[in-house]
Every structure is written in structure tokens, then in C-alpha cells.
Amino acid sequence: MPASSKPKKSTAGIALPHGKNATINDIARLAGVSKKTVSRIINHSPLVRQDTRERVEALMREVGYVPDPLARGLAFRRSFLIGMVYDNPTAQFIVNMQYGALDALRDSGFELVVHPCDSRSPGYIDGVRRFVQQQKLHGVMLVPRVSEDQALADMLDEIGCRYTRIAALPLGEKSKMVVTHDRDGAAEAADYLQTLGHRDIAMITGPGHYRSAVERTAGFTGALANRGIELPKSRIIEAGYTFESGVAAAEKLLSAKKRPTAIFCANDEMAAGVYRVALRAGIRIPQQLSVIGYDDSPLASRLWPPLTSVRRDTRDTGRIAAAMLIQPDEGNHGTRTVASVRPHLVVRDSCQPPED
Structure with a gap:
């Protein structure tokens, strides 16, 4: 040839x-x-x-x-965009989550795009589908509460889009997960109040359709029950994770003939609402009312007195969730990968033993 x-x-x-x-x-x-x-x-x-x-x-x-x-x-356009899908009323939580994701993506060649949505709207899953397909996303971070929606996860599986779910406990059989262990954080708050000597305790929880609210309520009431303290239904007020809903819930609790000596709030925004109502009513914190929040957002240290709060490192959670999406996953497709971010109580000046 x-x-x-x-x-x-x-x-x-x-x-x-x-x-x-x-x-x-x-x-x-x-x-x-x-x-x-x-x-x-x-x-x-x-x-x-x-x-x-x-x-x-x-x-x-x-x-x-x-x-x-x-x-x-x-x-390039198809491979280097990470989406963040969220439906959450707490602005600081979303900002910290974005900062964490950007920490992970820095110098990686990936960029972050965000998609706020209303998870109670009947067409929201189709909206997320369009977002993913139009942006040709490499992967998606699902932030509570959308992370808790199995129908949304199923849709992403159907179109072949990788995703990470951030939630209070493991969900699904093959998800990449960042678990925040909300039940444990709330239990630590309950143990602390009981150790101070409180027995007439109330809780302002989040919306019942949020898994985080369910887990925090179960953790708090369960830990008190283990110590012989039963919380009556009248002492558990469902609110909306917002300052305004915290004000409304606190007005119910603090206008009662017999006030609680301590209130645990399922986030810091609602705890700030308790501060507002207590100030108006002339109730001194912590001398006459102990208050604990959840999240340990920047707001906690800016209130007066500084708020004792359960810290969950939201920025670190976002960083881990984004990092899981851009790491090689050859050989791991279809299996569950779980990372944990553990909460812990940060004690400040908003609690003390009840008055005699």
C-alpha cells in the first residue's frame, strides 16, 4: 500500500x-x-x-x-452554571446560602444563578423545569422548603439534572443531601431552658408544611417530655417564620392571664417579634421572660439583650451543597451522598432562671 x-x-x-x-x-x-x-x-x-x-x-x-x-x-454555557432554587421568607437565610455557594464556586469556573419561586403555586414545578432547561444548568441546589418536595426531585431526575437537597433530615433514596439536624438543635434549646428551671414554656413554631418546623417542634417538645414537662397545645403557636408573624404569636402568648416564663422561637426573625411585644408590654427580657431563637443570624447579636440562639451555619451549608454539585461523581450515580451540618446552642443574655 x-x-x-x-x-x-x-x-x-x-x-x-x-x-x-x-x-x-x-x-x-x-x-x-x-x-x-x-x-x-x-x-x-x-x-x-x-x-x-x-x-x-x-x-x-x-x-x-x-x-x-x-x-x-x-x-461552556451548558456545563458551568449552578442554580439555586428557593422558597423561603427569611432574606438573611437566602443571602447566607448564596454566600456559601459562591465560596465553593470561586475559581472553579462555575457561576451561580438563582430562581425564587412559590412552592404553593400549582405551576411552580413547571417553572423550575423551564429554568433548568433554558439555563442548561449543570446542577441545582434545592433550599428548604422546595428541597422537601419529592415531586420536584422526581422531575429533576426525569430530565437528568443533578441536584443537592438541603433539609432537616435525609430525604429520598439517591439524593445528594446536606442534613441540618434541626430536631437536635431544638432539643438542645429545650434542655437549656429546663436546666435554668423553666417549666411554663411556650414555643412559636414555623409553618406546618415546612419540614424544618415539624422537626424543630418535635425536637423541642420531645426533649421537654423526656424531662417530665408536657407542652399544652395552647403553648405552641404556629407562625410564618417572619417578624410580623412572630409579633402576632407573641401577642397571643403574652396577653394570656398566665404568661409563660420562657419562649422558644423556631427562627430569630420571630424571636425579634417577641422582643417587640415584650417591650410594648413592659415585660423585661430576661428578668421576666427568657427567649431563645434559631439560626443564630446576625440579628441575634444585634438585639438587646443579645439573643441566645441555635446556630446552624447556613453559609457552610450552602458551600457544602454547591461543592457536592461540582465534584466528580463517576461511579456514584444514583446513590445517596449525605453531608451533615450540626447545630449548637449559642448562649447570650436573653435567658435566666424564672422569677420566684
Whole structure:
């Protein structure tokens, strides 16, 4: 056979047709990897192991492969956007979650895009689907309460979009999860109040359709029950995780003929509402009323007296959730991956033993 008609060969032993430029499919076949892996290497994605990257790059140099700039641009837009989907009334929580995600994405080549939604609207799942498909997202962070919706997770599985769920307890069978263990944090608050000597205790909890509210209520009431203190239903007020709803709940509790000596609030915004009502009524904190919040947001240390609160590191939670989406997951598809962010009580000046 004349030399001019001989096929070109790579060191992998697989011939390329004479005169034919190598394609991304050729590179994938010669290297024994997927086309997606080659695309990630071309676009400098961090999702490829170093040894695989070096082997494929060496092969591309050997066969003289030059990526198509247009195709590379399309792949970039598809592969380097992380979405954050949320329905949460607490602005500071969302801001801290975004900061954490940006911490993880810094210098990675990925960018963050956000999608607020109303999870009680009948069309919200279709809205999230459009968001994912129009933005060609690499993956999605699901923030409470949307993270608790199995129908939303099922839709993302259906369209092949990876996701991380942030929730108070593990959910689903194959999700990437960041678990915040809200029940344990609320139980620690209950133990602290009981240790101070409080027995007439009330709780302002969050909306009943939020798993975090259910877990915090169960953790708080369960820990008190273990110590022989039963919370009557009249001492548990459901509110909306907002300052205004905390004010309304506190007005009910503090206008009662017999006031509680301590109130545990399922977030700091509602605890601030208790402060407002106590101030108006001339009730001194902590001398006449002990108050505990949840989240340990910046608000907790700005109130006077500074608020004792259960700290959950929201920024760290966002960082872990985003990092899980951009890490290589070859060999782990379809399995559950769970990380934990443990809450703990931060004691300040808003609690003391009840007056005799």
C-alpha cells in the first residue's frame, strides 16, 4: 500500500482515516472515556480526575486535535452554571446560602444563578423545569422548603439534572443531601431552658408544611417530655417564620392571664417579634421572660439583650451543597451522598432562671 494511503495511527493502536481530522468522538474512543469527559477537559472543568486529564490531553496533542470554538462555547454555557432554587421568607437565610455557594464556586469556573419561586403555586414545578432547561444548568441546589418536595426531585431526575437537597433530615433514596439536624438543635434549646428551671414554656413554631418546623417542634417538645414537662397545645403557636408573624404569636402568648416564663422561637426573625411585644408590654427580657431563637443570624447579636440562639451555619451549608454539585461523581450515580451540618446552642443574655 502506498505510504500516502496508509491510515494514521495513535499510540493507542486505533487508526484514524487518512486525511481525516480527529473529532471529539475519536478522542473519546481512543482514550476510552465518554464524550462528556473530553468536553470537560477541553473546557478546563474541575470535574475530571488529574490522571484522566493528563492522558486525554496527551492524546489530543498526539493526534493534533483542535476543538471547534463554536462547540466549545456551547458546551461552556451548558456545563458551568449552578442554580439555586428557593422558597423561603427569611432574606438573611437566602443571602447566607448564596454566600456559601459562591465560596465553593470561586475559581472553579462555575457561576451561580438563582430562581425564587412559590412552592404553593400549582405551576411552580413547571417553572423550575423551564429554568433548568433554558439555563442548561449543570446542577441545582434545592433550599428548604422546595428541597422537601419529592415531586420536584422526581422531575429533576426525569430530565437528568443533578441536584443537592438541603433539609432537616435525609430525604429520598439517591439524593445528594446536606442534613441540618434541626430536631437536635431544638432539643438542645429545650434542655437549656429546663436546666435554668423553666417549666411554663411556650414555643412559636414555623409553618406546618415546612419540614424544618415539624422537626424543630418535635425536637423541642420531645426533649421537654423526656424531662417530665408536657407542652399544652395552647403553648405552641404556629407562625410564618417572619417578624410580623412572630409579633402576632407573641401577642397571643403574652396577653394570656398566665404568661409563660420562657419562649422558644423556631427562627430569630420571630424571636425579634417577641422582643417587640415584650417591650410594648413592659415585660423585661430576661428578668421576666427568657427567649431563645434559631439560626443564630446576625440579628441575634444585634438585639438587646443579645439573643441566645441555635446556630446552624447556613453559609457552610450552602458551600457544602454547591461543592457536592461540582465534584466528580463517576461511579456514584444514583446513590445517596449525605453531608451533615450540626447545630449548637449559642448562649447570650436573653435567658435566666424564672422569677420566684
